[in-house]
Amino acid sequence: MKSNVTPMPIPGMPAAPDTGTLKGFLRFLAQELKPRGKILTPFNVVTGIIILGGIAIIAVRFARGLGAVTNLSQAYPWGIWIGFDVVTGVAFAGGAYILTFAVHILKVKKYEPIVRATVLNGFLAYVFYSGALLLDLGRPWNVVNPIIGNAFGYGSVLFLVAWHFLLYTLVLFVEISPAIADWLKWVKAKRIIQKVTTATIIVGVTLSTLHQAGLGGLFLTAPSKIHPLWYSSNIPVLFFISSMFAGFSMIIIESMFTHRIFSDRLDEAHRASHNKILLGLAKGSASVMAAYLFLKVIDLTHGHQLGLLLTPMGYWYLVEVAGFTLLPLVLYVVAIREQSTRLVQGTAILTAIGVILNRLNISVIAFKWYEAVRYYPSWMEIWVTLAVISMELWVFRWVITRMPILGAPPDFTAEEKTLNNLGDGEVVRWKVSSSWKVSAS
Template identity: 50%
Template sequence: MNGARTPEIRSFGDFVSFFLSELKPRGKLITPFNVISLPIMIIGLILIVIRLVKGLGAVTNLSNQFPWGLWIGFDVITGVAFAGGAYTLCFIVYILNVEKYHSIVRATVLNGLLAYMFYAGAIFLDIGRWWNIYNPMIGNKFGVQAVLFLVAWHFLLYMIAEAVEFSPTVAEWLGLKRVRKILSGMTIGAVVAGVFLSTLHQSALGALALMTKGKLHPLWFTEFIPLLFFVSSIFGGLSMVIFEGSITHKVFHFKLSQDKIKAYGDILAGLSRICAGAMLAYLLLKLLVLAHTHAWHYLNTPWGYWYLFEVVGLTFVPMLIFIAGARSKNNLAIRAAAMLTLLGVMLNRLNHVFIAYKWYIPLSQRYYPSIGEIIVTLTIIFAEVWVFRWIVHRMPVLEGPPAWAKEEVEE
């Protein structure tokens, strides 16, 4: 395991010199990921410029009939659900004091912070008049009681909370001992605020779908969408922790101690049990919603089969795999269940945004993402991965705090 180098920064000049030295590439430059992602990101940046200059119609297939598409459905609403692992894990570790998962908190918080930062960028791109992006923050035009006002402020405040949670890692990277001590003292407060804010805006994103009454298929529309979005963000977020963590442990294994590598199997088993419990609660809620809305008769229709594929095939089945994987401590089964769960959460969000929206319209008149929308989405994902990789290569994210920080905690 490589030890993190602690600089001595006593002036702004020292910081600039250190930061410039850290910009030097780490690892191989020619890799399959770099070769695939770089051209896509270059094309994506060009498309983003075209979109900002010429408008949404120049790049997307959005219309007045279908104002929300891939950028909102996947980049924002699905992405926020996937980032739910940060608030869930912080609640487990810092509030419930379950130290078992402490070793993966930093990577999870970093992933959540970057996700929100890049998803905010996706919102920026999806707004028709992007120069008015500040309006939701001040409640202009629609008032401070609007759901968008709530979501906008929760996004901003939650990003600040996650930045505070991750800030001790940055202080350790820079060798700022006094600053690190102050920031560490703010962690619990930031966690409490983050859990509170994330709980609200996960459900608030579901509240946006309440505006689609009469347009969203009855199998998906219910006044309980906010609650369902919140519960699904728990197992969706933790599934992303399993998926992302497994890749991170493989790519950055040289930064991990043998103890952390050996303990990771128990961590995966524990996360899979939590996922299974949350998925069981979600499925029971779905049954109650079906009974409440009297939508049973739709199940024996093409849309009903699609609904069952989402609920049974991509929620109930992976729940069973999670349970079996946790019992046998089969990491491969747990990872497979996590991937199926991520597909299920993604499909659920896309169904709410545009697949099951205006379900009565012929297929030929429906919205389909353009190639430009797909490339921009891939650009956002790849850019996040590049930034995540850059930070993990340089900051003590996986290996944990340096020796001086550990001594400070013991004191």
């Protein structure tokens, strides 16, 4: 980046006169950052208060330590900031890899209208959950240690998770960047990004596979602490498979809200195909859930744990597995036969609850179930979790109302032509401003 500012266009900021120069770009950004619509809506007031309160709690946490705001103890070193924010949140971000896989690798065009919203959801989830992870780390300023390499713990599952987490967040950024290019009208940048789309998505699917499985793999080291009904050497596989239906159900739930709230941003094609998309997602979810339940049954019988089902923890296990995995599977099948999108949406919520229960069970509830004094989250832990979700929703809404996420991307045919006329021999430069055209002629 050059330090001499104004009219000079700086590398990386090309395209239309508005955003091609730093001054224009900043003006555009300032204008876009302004809130639109009514400010004092009930949603804004409630989430605003939650966010402000959350910031205050976070300040106390950094001034006085984790013990001041959380119920964590020597017996329960991980609470809901890990168990819910990170472990559960990442599962729900799984929609991004499964959908990009379907659309870009398998070329199932049907789902194309929802790819951007899903990827955006995944990207924001990763950004905010890694943010939440920093709150939970005792010494977050050392978080770069396993990345910069002053001590690589290769033998650690967490090392794998950290690296895949970081890389996948970058991949998600690349995957969402065509929408940013559309928004800034950076035509050339978009073209370059699209050239690497397939490779990026393949890397993303690979990273997700290991990252989702790795989050489960973390708990392999606690065989004596996790209730035998939940502990299994298959935890990584189970986490990976369940991240798929967690992702599917999250896409369905997210579209329920976006369709109601941002209906003005949708185009006709999207609206028309939506019912088909929902039923397709339900089919995908149902088949993956069947595989998941099959593995669960194998674990149960091979571990000779059937007797444990008739204990209090066993009943709780059945609530999760029968009530919130098997039942939604059946309901999905019914919904597909009846072609009922309503039922698909309701079932998606049940499925999501099942995933939350599963992740919380392994990380918090069935973890040290034998302890006399159990962990339960403090109100401040819950508050901060809600604040993180609120912030994510604010950013999500900001992006949806400004970038072409839900509707069709803008038509750049005219600009594309200009680019093509300039010849392919042109060295790749990320600027198409007026000064660039001068130098090219």
